[in-house]
Amino acid sequence: MASLWTFTLLCGLLTDTLVQATLSPPVLLNLGPEVIKEKLTQELQDHGATAILQQLPLLRAMKEKPASGIPLLGSLVDTVLSKIIWLKVTSANILQMQVQASAANQELMVNIPLDMVAGFNTPLVKTIVKLQMQTEIQAVIRVETSKEGPTRHILSNCSTSPGSLRLTLLYKLSILVNILADKVIELLAPALPQLVKNELCPVIELAFNDMYADLLKMVKAVPISLSPDRLEFDLLSPAIKDNAIQFNLVAKLLDSKGTVNKYFNNSVASLTIPTLGSTPFSLIVRQDVVNAVVAALVPPEEIIILLDYVLPELARELKARIRVINEKAADQLGPTQIVKIRTQETPKLLLSQDSATVAQLIVLEVFATNEALHPFFTLGIEASSEAQFYTKGDLLMLNFNNLRCNRIQLMNWAIGWFKPEPLTNIITEILLSTLLPNQNGKLRPGVPVSIVKDLGFEAASCSLIKNALVVTPASSQMLDSPLSQ
Structure with missing residues (x-):
């Protein structure tokens, strides 16, 4: 059933991406005058x-x-x-x-x-x-x-x-x-x-x-470290557009042993390349490459929480909500009650002009105690968050904010069938307090974009367009501006 939800959710998110599709490179580097x-x-x-x-x-x-x-x-x-x-x-x-x-x-x-x-x-x-x-x-x-x-x-x-x-x-x-x-x-x-x-x-x-x-x-020799994976580039084709030299690049995602896990080439995607204007350079990264980077940093995982010890107030609130559903089940919840949170796949980002949305498929299980073999119930959750991109020096940073449960479906139950919607608020609070900090902790080191300093600039800036992330220098002042003598 989870596979069906994955297909449905991703189709819904990516339908707009494939409308009016054009061929676009995975990564594009524009160097201005x-x-x-x-x-x-x-x-x-x-x-x-x-x-x-x-x-x-x-x-x-x-x-x-x-x-x-x-x-x-x-x-x-x-x-x-x-x-x-x-x-x-x-x-x-x-x-x-x-x-x-x-x-x-x-x-x-x-x-x-x-x-x-x-x-x-x-x-x-x-x-x-x-x-x-x-x-x-x-x-x-x-x-x-x-x-x-x-x-x-x-x-x-x-x-x-x-x-x-x-x-x-x-x-x-x-x-x-x-x-x-x-x-x-x-x-x-x-x-x-x-x-x-x-x-x-x-x-x-x-x-x-x-x-x-x-x-x-x-471009080729300096991979982007994703610890332990890395992202490497190679020249796909050169071009000249307006007043800029343009490098269309392929991208490869490699593991710690150097094995290529994913290869990105020209693809069908609706991607409108912004002109440089007065910007010295721009590095434009297609949405699927951004998602591969996020996937390398935030792989699927399972989090087990002793709710009474970690989040006692939320534990009491969850018990109260379960009591409304099944009083006997609520009485069985002990101080070692466990909540298991399992992400089915890596988060998927949908990039649009100046904003980004994160979609996730999550399975949440509630166990009466830490010795219980079977959960009271299993919930399938379609969640979304806001993705905030920003920079620190030449590091590209990403943070997930404001998680929302868009849809909750009861997958399995041992306390009788019930409508899961009354649990939406408490489940959202649990995810906000556990899953989101865990994922943001993995994103916290940032992604180095060494090309910024390699080209002579102090810091990077970033922005979003439809289906792509754009990295530019934070200012037009270069570190070492050579003088003609």
């Missing part, structure tokens, strides 16, 4: 991008690609170069990059502004003549499908942005030096964009590839 630019900026620093800019061979580039349309070009270049003892980039900065949705479908545009100062020494003046050089690198992030390897995000079409080049003399000197500086600018202007592209674009692509590998490693 803030995360992408911070991670890519850090990788550029680690790959020495500014040092590469400071080593740009400006003199060689001037010789190899002189300006067109200048009379006596070779003589001009030789004349200019003869007046320069050395020419080099003295300082370089990668300014705040921008990542935004491209006009092309499912692509992101990356703009990386560069600010450099070049100095040259000439016999015409004792001080170093300084030029400011500004330009911008543009690249595209897109999804590449390859026959030779897995589908992944790549960075391509790296080049200097047309019209972004600015070369200016930082301060004026003598007329002769100013003229020489103008000629140097004239020769550098056509050579610098190609030079920057040739020297820096390979580094940017390498930095992106390393960033991408680190992101995949972070």
Whole structure:
């Protein structure tokens, strides 16, 4: 009979979930522009991008690609170069990059502004003549499908942005030096964009590839501990949506021995993915994965309570209610009367916009004493509670509140058949005082969401949408925001 109730209850709860169903991944990680630019900026620093800019061979580039349309070009270049003892980039900065949705479908545009100062020494003046050089690198992030390897995000079409080049003399000197500086600018202007592209674009692509590998490693290598079980992820498919890199992930629930107990793939579920907006990232966990996590933390169990010793007031109230049903049975209840509470299955959560409901099937038995072999009666209970999700740092917390007995059915009886509805209030109080604290105690350690700090944020925040849980950073301030130097 319990199996029939399980089927009926779950069908009732999940009917709305399957209406207007669409295919959805078990777990979805969206990384917005803030995360992408911070991670890519850090990788550029680690790959020495500014040092590469400071080593740009400006003199060689001037010789190899002189300006067109200048009379006596070779003589001009030789004349200019003869007046320069050395020419080099003295300082370089990668300014705040921008990542935004491209006009092309499912692509992101990356703009990386560069600010450099070049100095040259000439016999015409004792001080170093300084030029400011500004330009911008543009690249595209897109999804590449390859026959030779897995589908992944790549960075391509790296080049200097047309019209972004600015070369200016930082301060004026003598007329002769100013003229020489103008000629140097004239020769550098056509050579610098190609030079920057040739020297820096390979580094940017390498930095992106390393960033991408680190992101995949972070997703795969850090399981969510459920003690002793764990939840692991793997890449199902990459995508680009709006202004975010998207990872569609599969999920696996493993036991302490590493055996996969459950595997979650694409499934039919009505799931509307919220846009990131200004949120740096979001981790969206489908309802069935959330239920698997809860099942690992709160497995079916049996609780045996000596009611007179633990909850004497409720024991007296239960005896009074039973007396109304059967006076002889009430007189048999001794100080060692036992209440057994057995959860038939793990709690089932139904997630909707900003709220969550927990459904449970419970069997409750009342024994006259601790030596009684058979219960006075057995009740089948369909109960529901409110589920409250919240966070502490990078821990995801869950608490069950306000348990209600929605339906009570008499399954077996030894004191004569009776209607169980008069027992609803006392049974609810017993469950609130015993089962709910027991389950909340198992949920109390929380579930670590290490990806929050792995992405550089201090704490997590959570919210609910229909059929899914959404984890986002508590604030947009990252722990270690790399600066372009």
